[in-house]
Amino acid sequence: MLEQSSPLEKTPGRILEEVIEGLCDTASYERVYYRNWRDSPMPSLTILEEVMERLRAVLFPGFYGKSDVASETMRYHVGSNLDIAFRLLAKQIERGLCFFCTSDDRRDCPTCADRALNLTGRFVAGLLHIRRLLATDVQAAYQGDPAAKTTDEVIFCYPSIAALTYHRVAHLLHELGVPVIPRIIAETAHSRTGIDIHPGASIGEGFFIDHGTGTVVGETTIIGRNVRLYQGVTLGAKSFPKDAAGNPIKSLPRHPIVEDDVIVYSGATILGRVTIGKGAVVGGNVWVTSDVPAGARVVQGAARDICFEQGAGI
Amino acid sequence: MLEQSSPLEKTPGRILEEVIEGLCDTASYERVYYRNWRDSPMPSLTILEEVMERLRAVLFPGFYGKSDVASETMRYHVGSNLDIAFRLLAKQIERGLCFFCTSDDRRDCPTCADRALNLTGRFVAGLLHIRRLLATDVQAAYQGDPAAKTTDEVIFCYPSIAALTYHRVAHLLHELGVPVIPRIIAETAHSRTGIDIHPGASIGEGFFIDHGTGTVVGETTIIGRNVRLYQGVTLGAKSFPKDAAGNPIKSLPRHPIVEDDVIVYSGATILGRVTIGKGAVVGGNVWVTSDVPAGARVVQGAARDICFEQGAGI
């Protein structure tokens, strides 16, 4: 522990001044400073939250949003939420494009605005498909959890549905090539649910993650239909090649392919571009780094070899 | 990746219009739409949060809430917080009752209001018992964690106490038959602490979960006194029978019974209606699917079989 009891040699004001000087020295800040090329602000987490709230109100009418929704008035509420979400999202996508923009020529910005509008249009066109997928996810959760009383409860309470709503939105944006924004959306879901699905992961219909905390689905994962995961499951990369500069080579396929009807129990770890065959079941806490044939049941060798031992402490 | 660079064939306005039409088509929304039978709004997460804040201020006077609490003025603060919490909770319970209500007859609603009031009365009557249990939980955390300096720090900072405050409230509501509300309360705690305890789980006094992230305690779990869990522990179901329609049969006992004085280390998975006998210790990352006798120490077979191997990459 530092010698806290000794008197300060300098006044707090003097320390403050010196530290401010130090922090404003180029050498100190250059690696942690965001250089704003075009006077474009950072993407806003608050506004992306509003976008997600409005999209949730649109996707699940009556469950979220500021209002009861009768079928007669649904058009108004869906329409206004979607129109506002569209405008807000287009602005954020524009900021996302600028975030990675290296050109210093300010006159290109109108191009970015047009690109953002185009991308948002394509995104919105995919919402019906997203809703169709989410409806199958709801059904999967209801059928996959004996504790679920109704599908209404699933939609309103289950972190799996929350995480998948965020993921299916983020994934479509990722597919369209929108930078950063999908990652921010994914991390919001991660922070709330403990479920970390990279926006790049491709996930089929009827997906369910029970409990979910600690489950990780990596960038190049491909998941089929009616797959069920539990908490603490990792679908990760085994290792990754680096380039000459020592940086990892980006975006290579390096995560598992999980085929239809697979179940992976809690704490299982599946690493690398392996294939878990259709209908396979992977037991809890298992460590898998090679292909699993269709229909197989994989359990921990040690699971049948538990030891009952005497002794003080573990 | 989608062909993002091609021009949009339709204007954004046209896309918007078509998507809104699509989303308002009955076939599209019928499985994800909340049909509000009685013009009763959804339970409000914000108000349930306020209820929990006021209950925390009531249960731990001086730690939470808007005010210092002297013993002379405690009655005022406890009284006003509890009176407000009572009214707010009664309203939410009424909404919870309506959430699952299938009758279309609006005249029943006064009955729901009366039932909600009755249930809230019963709930409040159990608060003294909840405080007694939480006081033992505080003591258990203080004694179970060498890093804990005082019980004050435990109450103010430990996620275990936060999670148990939410759980003991949710569990009592669950016992009283209140629908949905307990689940919402449990998921709030889950989101904040990463600890997922189903409101149905029955937990004895002196319970402590250290760190806690990723720990799951299932619906029909029964936990005795002075039990200690660590992070990433699963007390889950092994499998569940389905009915003729392919839906799981709800509410059957299917989670472990954990007797007094048991310790379960991080990452252990205990599945099914097995019994972990009094004083047993379950080691980290162990996978248990059968009974463990009282006093036994269960460790991973592999734990004594770690391999030191050479080679590139894992």
Next chain:
Amino acid sequence: MLEQSSPLEKTPGRILEEVIEGLCDTASYERVYYRNWRDSPMPSLTILEEVMERLRAVLFPGFYGKSDVASETMRYHVGSNLDIAFRLLAKQIERGLCFFCTSDDRRDCPTCADRALNLTGRFVAGLLHIRRLLATDVQAAYQGDPAAKTTDEVIFCYPSIAALTYHRVAHLLHELGVPVIPRIIAETAHSRTGIDIHPGASIGEGFFIDHGTGTVVGETTIIGRNVRLYQGVTLGAKSFPKDAAGNPIKSLPRHPIVEDDVIVYSGATILGRVTIGKGAVVGGNVWVTSDVPAGARVVQGAARDICFEQGAGI
């Protein structure tokens, strides 16, 4: 389930009154009551959040805070954020000192205020060092994750950077002997990221935790340079001696020493004051309770012993 259908024997008002009486009975509240000796309020989570927001804006100029930051105006923004953070933090440290204060003599309080000012001065003097460390952490994340596109994305989106910003601040306060405040800061990061690093843990430069949910780093852990952890890793204590009163003896070294360049994969559990030697790699889900030599690769024995079995249910 309780007999919920029977009528209440007492009116809700009467129940309320009795419960309030009960809750204000000294015997009921004495173990869960914060006795405020000096009319000093509890530390405020909201204000500590503001302090952390301002420190993040100071440490990563341009990424956070209310404003774009040009290099010409950086001094103003860094200066005002740091000046305000200084004053707010000094007040919270004073509250922290009072939190554990047992003296009843109110005249000591000016001393506490002076001590708080002194401690805050020392803390601020360490910010340049914290930024230097965080810059190496950013680089480590960028190089350790093929999904990371730029270091900007790492700073803005990665939970590892968020958790380490909180930790490095909390750790310096802990080193200075500030009570409670470091713990509150650590728990805030824990709640948001699922990463639980005790403020006491000493962590070298270039640290990276990928995904992170469920990772736990204990109080007396010592971590070298360029260490990488994954989600669900535990660096914990094996057991702890108790004193005569049955309380654990506080603050003894009981967590691992992890040397430079070590990698620990997801779900691994390392317990006790063991040393993981320089450059060692610990595989996923492994359970380690003894030293690991430098350069070794530890994998689960069972990992090579996966069983493919037939049968219904797992």
Next chain:
Amino acid sequence: MLEQSSPLEKTPGRILEEVIEGLCDTASYERVYYRNWRDSPMPSLTILEEVMERLRAVLFPGFYGKSDVASETMRYHVGSNLDIAFRLLAKQIERGLCFFCTSDDRRDCPTCADRALNLTGRFVAGLLHIRRLLATDVQAAYQGDPAAKTTDEVIFCYPSIAALTYHRVAHLLHELGVPVIPRIIAETAHSRTGIDIHPGASIGEGFFIDHGTGTVVGETTIIGRNVRLYQGVTLGAKSFPKDAAGNPIKSLPRHPIVEDDVIVYSGATILGRVTIGKGAVVGGNVWVTSDVPAGARVVQGAARDICFEQGAGI
């Protein structure tokens, strides 16, 4: 001034206790206590503000509200704002009905809810008429103030339009017999603009109050078309008869009738059920208590009799 320097005879805690006792004595509070007969809360100023915000967004599309409004998407925004405003207002009207309700029979409440719904329906049906009137008010302000640049500026900035939007809404509710709510709406406008128009006042199209602060329009006032008032104008009552109990007899016609095309300059006071004839002009600071013929110009007698005098002080 009280003798502030003498020491308190009692401790603050003792004073507090005694004052609380005193304030809870029936004799002390009975005349200032709201007896809530049916557990119906007070009307909410916050929600009525939201209702007014949404109605403003509906009445003046594109000027207010959360979104840009294109003519293609107007239906969505008008529809959702009006649907939400409808529900919120119906609830507030129900509270307003309960505010004056003296029956103790709780079973009547459904009747109140139905009445509130009926009244809200009638109110909404009048919105088109309100918009027509407000459009004429905008035109009147634009033509009546040389400082007005465009009608857009008038709608967005002029207190007269704000006050009339509130008034025309409040007046329709008043006409429908809704209790209290109109008064609350009127007082909100009064507080913001300094213009105090009683909801009972009947005001024709093309009305404009320039500046407006301090202008008062009484309950039974009747104002024709194209009338213009300035700040500080009073259209008030001269005196009012009392009943046997000494209370004023309520709701008798006692305020002026102001016919079409009248102008009343700043500070003029017109009292009693007098008629200001079509096209008359009432000069500033004039005091009028009898009829003014059509086309007349009334100026202060003293206005032509200003004195230039010597001397110190006024």
Next chain:
Amino acid sequence: MLEQSSPLEKTPGRILEEVIEGLCDTASYERVYYRNWRDSPMPSLTILEEVMERLRAVLFPGFYGKSDVASETMRYHVGSNLDIAFRLLAKQIERGLCFFCTSDDRRDCPTCADRALNLTGRFVAGLLHIRRLLATDVQAAYQGDPAAKTTDEVIFCYPSIAALTYHRVAHLLHELGVPVIPRIIAETAHSRTGIDIHPGASIGEGFFIDHGTGTVVGETTIIGRNVRLYQGVTLGAKSFPKDAAGNPIKSLPRHPIVEDDVIVYSGATILGRVTIGKGAVVGGNVWVTSDVPAGARVVQGAARDICFEQGAGI
């Protein structure tokens, strides 16, 4: 108009820099800078607003505050609101004492804290008297306005009651010698209601100001019982002597004495230490600078001399 079309000679960044330099030059700021002697922050308008909200909830139980108040639970709500208001107000009074404090000796501050506590205790002891006065003010408004339907409406809606609640609180604090705080409270009421009553003004029971906007009651005014004012009334000073330095001599009696049962109609101006005798009536827009005998009726000379003239424009 400035020559706006010419190009800027300097970059915005350069202008900013120069202006900041200029604004931080001692000569520029010395007359508009608050020198904070003791590190005591300014009084907080937000907290004083909370104090007033809580006092209103205490004074008018059931009308304001977060909760319904039944007579059985009144003690809890009154008690907790008053306890919190007490602590908050004591802190603000301490800041108020520091606001005018010229001593540079920091060790006196505990004295200020004690003085603040003492003053707050005295203030609270006067609340019962304030409620008694306000109850008479409610009755006066009900009897003085034919538009008032019930006393409940008067309490909930009338700006006169709002202004008097603020004034009677501010006046008691002023009487106790509390600096600045009373003025801030008075200006809050002024901003909301347009009624400007100096905290020094002494006002008897049964006071009513109808409409109120623009009414001014000066510092040394003395008002008897059952007085009624209307909007735009001035009870002001005629002129004031200055000291040798040219500054006005502070706090001399210079405003009117208004005896019991007086009525003053809208726009009347009464200046100087004159006496308006018991039961006198002062007509609208009248200008009074000398005593008015008891029972007299004062009307504008011009009021009977209105001119009907022809001509274009006024």
Next chain:
Amino acid sequence: MLEQSSPLEKTPGRILEEVIEGLCDTASYERVYYRNWRDSPMPSLTILEEVMERLRAVLFPGFYGKSDVASETMRYHVGSNLDIAFRLLAKQIERGLCFFCTSDDRRDCPTCADRALNLTGRFVAGLLHIRRLLATDVQAAYQGDPAAKTTDEVIFCYPSIAALTYHRVAHLLHELGVPVIPRIIAETAHSRTGIDIHPGASIGEGFFIDHGTGTVVGETTIIGRNVRLYQGVTLGAKSFPKDAAGNPIKSLPRHPIVEDDVIVYSGATILGRVTIGKGAVVGGNVWVTSDVPAGARVVQGAARDICFEQGAGI
């Protein structure tokens, strides 16, 4: 009153639908619809409020803003507040330019952004002058009001200083030709203080408005040095010529010129382009429509002709 008791002929849903149809009919909305030419949002009152808050913190260091300001740290706080205010204001000015923009050519917008930046630069360059003027206004208030205890109290509490801070900012923006924004700023001050100063009014140093509610200063008014007004004073236009279309001709000089050292007492009305000569005093409630010579004292003729009359009611 409408026939409220009859049953609704249509369901609320049907009414809603019809009214929405009606409100979306072009003929209904065309005169009250803001046509947004360039997808530029309306100016934001909230952001302009933040700009004014930051400018107040800059102009009166230590009185406003989030922080204590020591002279050593003043540069940081002034700098960051001004930098942020600059950016926010530039954006609002750009919106203001678009508000009146009639061109449909979107490519001009970058020009608007540049113009806005240029105008904001010029505005900021005038802040030192604004502070100098405000310092004289503070002195004038202190010397003009015997109730003012210190200049600190004047700055912190007096509506005159608040209104002049807003006005002097709005006036400079008006001088620079910024559209709408000055008006919005002026109306904010009007709403808060009841003082309505048009941004076009030119006001010399040492200006003071005591109490202020209801005082109006028109667009083309010119006020010299050391002028003092009281509440309810009007400096207005007498009449205004109209063009062929019946609209008033905009921006002609039509308000008074008030020379140095003039005092105008409460309720006085001065109309038209008349000159009130240096040192003149205008008495309360006086109506002036012609020049007043320097040094003259104008009082109401009627002021010496008050009538004491007998009789019932006024």
